[in-house]
Amino acid sequence: MNRSLVILLGALVLGATLLGGSYAVSRHVCERCMAKSVSDLDWLQQEFHLSDAEMARIQKLHEGYLPKCAEMCAKIAAKKTELEAALNGSTNVNAVAQQKLAELAALRAQCQAQMLQHFTEVSQTMPPEPGRRYLAEMQRLTLGLHEQTEASMSGSMDHEHHQP
Amino acid sequence: MNQENINPDPEDTKLGTLLRASRVGPALPPRFQEGVWRRIEEAEEPIQSTDSIAWLDKLAALVLHPRFALTTATVLIVAGALLGVREGSQMVKQDAQARYLAAVAPHSLH
Numbered sequence: 123m124n125r126s127l128v129i130l131l132g133a134l135v136l137g138a139t140l141l142g143g144s145y146a147v148s149r150h151v152c153e154r155c156m157a158k159s160v161s162d163l164d165w166l167q168q169e170f171h172l173s174d175a176e177m178a179r180i181q182k183l184h185e186g187y188l189p190k191c192a193e194m195c196a197k198i199a200a201k202k203t204e205l206e207a208a209l210n211g212s213t214n215v216n217a218v219a220q221q222k223l224a225e226l227a228a229l230r231a232q233c234q235a236q237m238l239q240h241f242t243e244v245s246q247t248m249p250p251e252p253g254r255r256y257l258a259e260m261q262r263l264t265l266g267l268h269e270q271t272e273a274s275m276s277g278s279m280d281h282e283h284h285q286p
Numbered sequence: 287m288n289q290e291n292i293n294p295d296p297e298d299t300k301l302g303t304l305l306r307a308s309r310v311g312p313a314l315p316p317r318f319q320e321g322v323w324r325r326i327e328e329a330e331e332p333i334q335s336t337d338s339i340a341w342l343d344k345l346a347a348l349v350l351h352p353r354f355a356l357t358t359a360t361v362l363i364v365a366g367a368l369l370g371v372r373e374g375s376q377m378v379k380q381d382a383q384a385r386y387l388a389a390v391a392p393h394s395l396h
Contacts, residue, residue, distance in 0.1 A: 126339070126346035133349045137362050144366030145373075152374030157381065162389040165382035187390065195392060237391050263383075264391045 166244075170252040179247045187240045194233040201226045237264065 163184060167177055205222040212219065241260045245253035315321075348354055 126342040129346040129349060130342065133355075137358065140359055140362045141366040144363040145370040148367040148370030149374040149377075150370075152371045153378055156375060156378040162386050165379070165386045168379065168382065184390070191390065191392070240390065260391075263387055 166256070170248060170256055172248060172252070176247060176249075180244055183240065183243055183247065190236060191233075191240075194229070194236060198226065198229050198233060201229055234264075 163177065163181060166172060166180060172180070201222065205219060205226055208216065208219040208222050215223075238261070241257055241264075245257040245260075247253075248256055
């Protein structure tokens with residue numbers, strides 16, 4: 123009995139090693155091979171099966187959008203610094219801090235609108251079906267995070283209201 | 287050994303028979319029958335484990351069979367490789383998506 127049991131346990135260990143080993147090796151090789159030529163826009167071509175001409179138009183839009191995005195990021199970062207300075211040492215939210223918060227929110231809204239405008243332009247460059255799918259996916263990815271946060275916050279607020 | 291032990295006296299044999307017949311056997315202990323059945327059931331258990339030994343032996347013999355071992359090893363390697371490629375391509379796709387998102391919507395990530 124002992125001998126048979128040892129053989130079976132050994133076979134089980136060997137089988138698990140073969141399965142795990144081939145899984146790890148193939149995953150590693152796959153990741154290395156596929157990640158070789160990845161640029162920012164490769165995902166679009168792979169996911170939405172775009173032609174070279176479509177990719178060239180998107181590349182142009184992308185290059186035009188990036189400086190505007192960077193400029194908006196710089197403005198938001200500067201406004202955040204101003205807000206931190208206004209809040210620094212203060213024990214309450216003073217008028218200046220409130221003003222900075224409003225300006226920061228306005229900048230973020232402007233940034234979001236610009237981003238959505240870019241997504242719309244890119245989606246219009248694609249064939250109709252992939253374009254719709256791209257726009258929906260980008261809205262889900264960029265606006266969904268805020269919606270999730272807001273939904274969780276409102277959920278916790280409701281929960282608090284129900285408490286006696 | 288002496289001759290007396292090999293061929294006992296017939297008188298002694300008769301005496302021994304008489305003595306055994308005159309001896310009164312002790313009364314059976316309480317729940318004797320139940321105890322007997324329990325012992326019989328316990329005695330049957332090793333038969334079951336013998337069956338499982340035979341089953342293990344057969345399985346071990348099958349595992350050691352070259353054709354079976356080779357086929358199983360091939361199936362496991364191919365299955366592992368397919369799973370790895372699937373998982374790897376999924377990871378690369380997620381990374382590429384995150385890279386694109388970080389380029390076009392850096393503030394959405396924070």
